[in-house]
Amino acid sequence: MAFGKWAVTGALALLLTSTVGGFTGEQSRAEAASVLGYYTPDDASYQALTTYHAYLTGISTDSFNMNTAGGVIGDVPTQALSYAKSHTLATYACFSNFGTDDFDPALAHTILTNSTVRQKAITNMVNTVKKNGYTGINIDFESVMAKDRSALTSFVKSVSEALHPAGYKVVVSVPAKTQDDPSDGWSGAYNYAALGQYVDFLQVMTYDEHGPWSEPGSVASKSWIEDSLKFSVSQVASSKILIGLPDYGYDWNLTTSRQEDHHQIAGKNIAALLQKTGAAVKWDTATTSPYFNYTDSKGNKHVVWYENARSIEEKAHLVPAYKLGGASVWALGMEDNTFWAAVQKGMKP
Template structure:
C-alpha cells in the first residue's frame, strides 16, 4: 500500500507493476504540481474503489481557520469526526471575540458531512497568546461566569457541538484556577448537551520546567474535560535547529507520561500537517525556517534534484538541497510517518488523533484515515 520510489522508477512503471491506473496514483498523491518522481518519495497505492484506511476505531479531529480553502477542507471530511474551528478570543471582561472571518459556513459544511464542529477558545490578544488574560480569568469567578454564559449562547446560536479550550503560556500560579475554569465550562456545556476538550502542551514529566508546561496540570485538566488534545508537535519549529516536527520517539514519551495521569480513552494525540525548510548553516537565534506543506516539500525535492531520506529514530522523512548557492534542510510528514503515528496511537489504545492543522493539502493522509 505504501511504495517508496527507487532509482529508475517512473509513474508509468509503478502503474504497470501494480496494475493501478496512473491517474489514480497521481490523484491520491497529488502529483500534478510535481515535475518528476523523487527517489525516496513514499506513495500511497490504492486501486480504484479500494480503501486504505488504517484507523480502526480512532476518532479523528483537526484545527482549521475560517479562511481555509473550501476544496482543502472538503478533502479532510473523508476522515474527520470533528472539526475544531480556530478561534474565538475573549476580553478582560469575559466578552467573546469572534474570528475575523465568518465561521458559519464551516459549521454548516461540517454538519453536512457528518462532522461535529467545535468552537475553539483561545486567550488571543493581537495575534498571540496572552497569559495575563488567563490570569485575570483564572482568578475571577464573575468573569468566568460571564465568559461561560457567552460561550453557551454562541454555541447554541451558531450550532457548534461543543468547546475546545486551547490556552498556552499559563502561569504556574494559575495552574489550579485554569483547570477549575475548564471544569466549569464542562459542567455548563455537558448539562446542555455539549462536550468540552482541552489542549495540552507536550509534557514528559509532572515537574517539567518552562512557561509552556508549568501551568499545565495533566491530571486536573483531564479530570475536568471530556477529552484532551496532546499537542505532540513543534520539536522542530521556526527557530529550532533542523529536526523533525514530531519525532516519534518524543511523541511516545509524551504519550507514556500522559497515561500516568489520565485514561487512554480520553487522549487525542496531535499530528502536524506541515514541515519546515531551514537555510543552512543553522545559527541559533538567527536562522528562521520557512513553514511548508507536505505536498509542497516533495515538490521542492523534485525541483531541486534531491533524494528523500527517512530517519529510523524520528520515523520522519527529510532531505537536503541547494538553491542559488544556499543549502537547505527540510523535514516534513509523509504517509510512512503518518502510518507510524497512527500505529502508535493504536498501540496505546488512545481515543484518537488530531491535526494541527488542516490548512494544507495532504490527500493521501486522509485516505489513510478514511471513515468506513
Template structure:
C-alpha cells in the first residue's frame, strides 16, 4: 500500500477510566484527542443508569472543547451476563434504557454514546441487533451511536464471548463500531495484539462493515504472566519498563509480532511480560491508516508510552 491512498485524517479517540493517573494524562493530552470515551454509566435491571462520571474530567474536557461519547456498560452489576440478558430480552426494559440514554445525552450535552455490553450470551444475538436498531432509530442523526465489539476473524454465532455480535447487522444500526483488536493472549502468555492478529481481524471486519465506520481498538498496556499459570497482571507502559529495570531484564522487540517482551525471575518464579510501546503502536496505526479505516479507539488513556503522542502528531493530519 502507498501513502497516496492512505487515510491520514482518521480520528484519534481514547477510552477513559476515572483514576488520578488518567485524569493527569487528560489534562496534558486533551487537545490531541478527537473524542473521549469514558467508562461512566452502568445499566440496571430497570433500564436506568448508574452515574460513575468524574466531575474533574468533565471540566477538563469542556474547557478544551473535547467532545465526549460516554460508555454505557453492564459492569455495574456482578451478574453481568444475567443482567444484560434480562435487559435485552425485555421490550419494556430496552425502551426504558434507550430513554435513559437519550435523556443523559440531552442533559449532559454529550456527542453520542458507546455501547459496551460484554459477556452477552450468544443466544441473545437477535436481541443485541434489536436493541441497536431501536437505539439508532431513537438517537440518529442527532447523536453518534457507537458500539464496542469483540475482535472476530470469522462469524461464529455460537462463540461464548463474541457470538452475540453480528458485525453486518450491527453496522447498519451504528455510526461506528470500535473493534477491540487486543487481548489476543490472556489465559496464556503471548503478545497482547500481534500485528498478524490485528491484520486478520481487520481483514475480516472490512468484509462486513464499511471502512469509514470502523474504529480500530488499540492497546497501550501490557501483561505480566507467571509461567506456572494463572491470570496476568495488567501493566502500564511505564510499570513494564520499571519492572524490567528492577529485575535487570532485557527488553526485546519482536519484529515478527511487532511488540515488546521480556522475562524475569521473582521469588524463584519465572515471569513472562508482553507490552505495547510507541513502536508497536506505530505499526498498528500504519495499518489503520493504510486500510483507510475511520479511526482508532485506544484503551486506555494514562497507560501509554508517552512517545505515542509524537507518533500520532507525526502520522495523523
C-alpha cells in the first residue's frame, strides 16, 4: 500500500450507474476490466464507496494485520461489506504484516518460516475470508526480506490451495520493479513468475516512485509505470496484472529537507491548498504528472507532486494498452470528484 498505513485518515457490475456516473454500455462484469478500490477503516472511505461504487468491480478491505502467533488483528468492516455485496461488488479481505508503525519484515519472516505460526496464519486468514463471505483474499506482505523469497511463494501457494478449490479468489500485492534480482532488499522476495501461477491477480503497486523518503518527484510517472508493466507482463499473463493508481500526492518541505516535514496529501485536498497558496499548477511532460510550488506561512518553500484527472487518464490507458486485468486504486476516500471519471475514460480501449 501507500506510504504509511491509512496515511491520510486524519491519510473496483460495470453496468451499474449512479448519480455520479459509472461504467455503462454493453460490457458485462465478466468481460470488463477489474477496478479494485482499497477500502480503509474510516468514514471517508465508506463515503467514497457509497458515492463511487458504480465505477468499481470490487473492494479490498485493508482491515487486517497479522501477529507473530499467526493471529489476525483487526475488525471486520461489516457495513462496507454489506454495502459492497448489495451492489454486487467482489470483496477481498486484505491481510498485511504491518507492525507498530510500518510494514515489519521480521513479522513476515516469522509467519513465512515458522511452521506452526505459518499454519495458524493460513487457517485464520482462510477462516476470516469464509466466515465473513468475502469473494477472496488479498495478501499484502510488504518489505519482505530477500531471503524469504521461496517462503513467500510457498505461503501464497498454500493459501491458494486452501481457497481456490472452494471458488475463492486470490490477490497478491507486490512492489513495482523492472527486473528480477532475487538479492534485492526491496523487491527480491517477490518472484512474479512463481507467484503468478497461484494467483487470480497480481496487484502491482505502481505508485510511490518518490515520497518523503526520497528526493521530490512524481508519485507515479507514466514511463516508470510502463517500464514496470513491461516486466510484469513478461513474467505473468497480462490478464492477471492490476496496475496501481494513486489518488494522492506528496508535499516536500524544501527549506528544512527533513523527512518528518514531508507528508502525504489526499487528492481531494489539493484544490484547497492551491487556493490557499495561490500556487500555479505546472505540467511535467517527462513524467506525465502535475506539480506546484508554494511558500508556507513560516516562509518554508514546498513542492507538491500529485495526480490529477489528466495524469490519471493517461496512466489508466495503460490497462487496455497492455491488455491488463484491470486497475487498483489506493485508496477510497482520498480522491477528488474528477478522479473516477478519469479512470473510466482512460480504461476505455
